Amino acid sequence: MSFEEQDLTNALLDNRSPLVQRFSRLHQLNDNEINALNKMHEQTTVLDANEIILHEGDYHKNCMVIVSGWAYRFSRLLDGDRQVINYYLPGDIISPFALVQPKTDYSIASLTKIDVCVFKPDFLLQMFSEEPRLGLIYGQMLGREDALSAEQIVRLGVRSAYERTAHLLLEFFHRLKLVGLTDAETTYSFPLTQELLADTLGMSFVHMNRTLRKLRDNNLIYIDSNQMTLLNVDELITIAEYKPYYPQIGLNTDINKIIKSTDFH
Amino acid sequence: MSFEEQDLTNALLDNRSPLVQRFSRLHQLNDNEINALNKMHEQTTVLDANEIILHEGDYHKNCMVIVSGWAYRFSRLLDGDRQVINYYLPGDIISPFALVQPKTDYSIASLTKIDVCVFKPDFLLQMFSEEPRLGLIYGQMLGREDALSAEQIVRLGVRSAYERTAHLLLEFFHRLKLVGLTDAETTYSFPLTQELLADTLGMSFVHMNRTLRKLRDNNLIYIDSNQMTLLNVDELITIAEYKPYYPQIGLNTDINKIIKSTDFH
DNA sequence: TTATTAATATAACAATTGTTATGCTACTCA
């Protein structure tokens, strides 16, 4: 590959393919793998803000990667109470088990206008059979989703309202930073209403308001026109006992050995 | 295969191979697939109760399937507070991402004495390359783990202490029933102390005790010598707004098409 | 522009849940 081509690849990597960006963090990808991932981005669609993308129980015929914008998965109880389970940020795959699950177990909604890449689950399988290492990296991505769910459980289970708010704000900061969506400092776009934030952190929106005020009064955060600024990251980390999830570089298995030992490829 | 051999297979299926039992619920398995799964059960080990199996940050060189007993995954904060993230029951794979993650993100402990089957992550990969459909069924199993985590989030986020206790007791009942570990009625072995239960449901153990007393006073549960009996399942389901997770039969993709279209096999 | 609605802010009070303390029972082990 020539230098110019590599530049082009890097340009694609940063501008067009959040998945390549994500996967590259876990492994050095070769050209074939990058091309395979870029194929996933051929069909992009725009969805409005505050739309329900998937209802619980829907059959999902497609997979989606978020290119820009926010989405979230939630459950609603009979009395109308809503619990947000997790958020999807750029580079995340909405409903990553669509490959093997015919139905969705929870509802998914867009929070902002979002750009998504749409593709058939079969496409994933095809890609994994041609580029087996991508299947493993996908597995690592699922492992990270699992770690994020576990963190949400820990937040809700043992942390106070104040602590878990600090913790979630740090998680957003860290995840957005990983895909280059924070500014030079500690400010990021924050499209959540206090009500949605309350439904995420398992408290009433009145108490959510109280808690945010306390964080503001303590000079820890600053919110203005949907921009969140963390004024004292170190102090927030201490309060929340925040441990960032670091993607684990390398696989726990030697795929090359396996590939050679079978008629796999 | 002769009739006798099939009987033997069924005997293995019920007595020796909880994984075959689990996977069979999702798909009709062929002989090769059953044999491949049974190979995973060649090396079994017994672990004592209340032992930490994996510390957060440990490298895990092995995968494990629980044959009998209970284990759980948890996180501990600096002040000693503990949050249980999920439980592993017979047929469950401890740390199912061991295939792709070199390190554990959380600690895992045995609750009772447990029998486990131990095998190398590479073995999984080898098996999936020889029996690709098992890889997809494994993916479905991961999807179910994800649904259970989501339920734990909803429990902790929007349900009252009373409701989430009812909800978790129903989940245990349902999961144990799926692997044949409830008696004819609604009684099951229940090895949790009230303290562990409290650390699972995000409340103090004093309030856990209050909540269990209320369930007892309302004739909903009966506890005796580590046996839990649900006295009124319907009422508990109403209180908890419990929706059982039903394994989704069938895959969202036609693997045979994919296999034929590549040199995969 | 004005009317309407969504989002935020805050107060007063109520309900839930946590903390500290104590006693009891059953089990283990020296």
Next chain:
DNA sequence: TGAGTAGCATAACAATTGTTATATTAATAA
């Protein structure tokens, strides 16, 4: 056997969080 400990039960009180209500501001549409 008896001491020690883990688990369970319960009371009194404190802290956190929820509910209801009412303004205020910001965004949006007629």
